[in-house]
Amino acid sequence: MNIGQAADASGVSAKMIRYYEQIGLIRPPTRTDSNYRVYGSDEVHVLRFIRRSRTLGFSIEETGALLALWQDKTRASGEVRDIASEHISALETKIAELESMVGTLKHLVHCCQGDNRPDCPILDDLAGTHSKTKGH
Amino acid sequence: MNIGQAADASGVSAKMIRYYEQIGLIRPPTRTDSNYRVYGSDEVHVLRFIRRSRTLGFSIEETGALLALWQDKTRASGEVRDIASEHISALETKIAELESMVGTLKHLVHCCQGDNRPDCPILDDLAGTHSKTKGH
DNA sequence: CCTTGACCTTACCATGATGGGAAGGTCTAT
DNA sequence: ATAGACCTTCCCATCATGGTAAGGTCAAGG
Numbered sequence: 001m002n003i004g005q006a007a008d009a010s011g012v013s014a015k016m017i018r019y020y021e022q023i024g025l026i027r028p029p030t031r032t033d034s035n036y037r038v039y040g041s042d043e044v045h046v047l048r049f050i051r052r053s054r055t056l057g058f059s060i061e062e063t064g065a066l067l068a069l070w071q072d073k074t075r076a077s078g079e080v081r082d083i084a085s086e087h088i089s090a091l092e093t094k095i096a097e098l099e100s101m102v103g104t105l106k107h108l109v110h111c112c113q114g115d116n117r118p119d120c121p122i123l124d125d126l127a128g129t130h131s132k133t134k135g136h
Numbered sequence: 137m138n139i140g141q142a143a144d145a146s147g148v149s150a151k152m153i154r155y156y157e158q159i160g161l162i163r164p165p166t167r168t169d170s171n172y173r174v175y176g177s178d179e180v181h182v183l184r185f186i187r188r189s190r191t192l193g194f195s196i197e198e199t200g201a202l203l204a205l206w207q208d209k210t211r212a213s214g215e216v217r218d219i220a221s222e223h224i225s226a227l228e229t230k231i232a233e234l235e236s237m238v239g240t241l242k243h244l245v246h247c248c249q250g251d252n253r254p255d256c257p258i259l260d261d262l263a264g265t266h267s268k269t270k271g272h
Numbered sequence: 273c274c275t276t277g278a279c280c281t282t283a284c285c286a287t288g289a290t291g292g293g294a295a296g297g298t299c300t301a302t
Numbered sequence: 303a304t305a306g307a308c309c310t311t312c313c314c315a316t317c318a319t320g321g322t323a324a325g326g327t328c329a330a331g332g
Contacts, residue, residue, distance in 0.1 A: 170326075
């Protein structure tokens with residue numbers, strides 16, 4: 001199987017497959033005489049694993065750790081759970097930050113008339129005019 | 137005021153101030169004879185505006201638009217509200233995606249014993265073994 | 273006057289993950 | 303044999319930010 005077919009089969013672009021190889025996330029595959037990369041179903045399986053992990057928001061580094069555990073028959077399931085738990089925490093922190101932003105913006109939009117008057121509470125907030133003395 | 141003092145006063149790093157100038161977000165300041173950038177309170181005010189906008193998650197491009205509206209006395213407040221509203225939508229989409237990831241991960245962690253058995257539902261899910269036929 | 277240290281300047285490189293493209297080699301089907 | 307689809311490597315771009323290096327400037331103190 002050439003790289004294009006492996007890409008189709010795994011949902012990972014050929015570009016990314018080469019990149020993952022380059023950074024050492026996956027092993028270099030065998031090559032044909034004409035230097036084409038050759039993949040089998042095992043490699044496609046690994047690529048699917050990576051794609052799913054990335055879809056769930058794991059970084060490449062985390063994905064590499066999960067991949068190592070996946071391929072390690074003697075692994076402890078607790079390690080995997082810890083990685084996932086930490087990832088959940090990070091995601092929840094991110095969500096809280098975004099929700100805070102949304103809250104602030106919604107408040108501002110709510111206060112904003114949206115008409116043609118030059119007064120705009122959103123810009124005033126960004127400028128900090130109502131919380132800080134405007135003079136130098 | 138030199139760039140370091142402007143950075144302290146605005147909370148924007150000197151590095152970023154130069155970058156914002158380079159990409160045209162802010163105007164090049166006057167220079168001393170020895171080529172040092174010189175800033176006044178107006179510039180610091182602009183930098184604070186930018187920092188606040190970035191903190192709220194607006195991109196540099198959006199920040200530029202908001203900045204132009206802020207500095208445009210004849211602006212329509214509705215434009216600002218529209219930018220903010222679109223930004224809220226984008227943030228909410230992002231939040232929904234993250235929450236979906238968290239939901240999936242929590243389910244997996246919940247199913248995971250966390251002991252030393254090699255069976256791990258998280259890895260199984262990533263590998264897709266329970267939703268896809270393993271053979272090619 | 274000279275040194276020291278803190279500051280400034282530009283220029284380049286790096287991140288993380290991905291896409292785009294160019295220039296050139298290979299394979300397959302007609 | 304040739305066209306078109308595929309492969310190869312290499313370089314560049316994104317976005318916003320940080321770092322580092324090499325060199326210029328300024329203020330304080332001996």
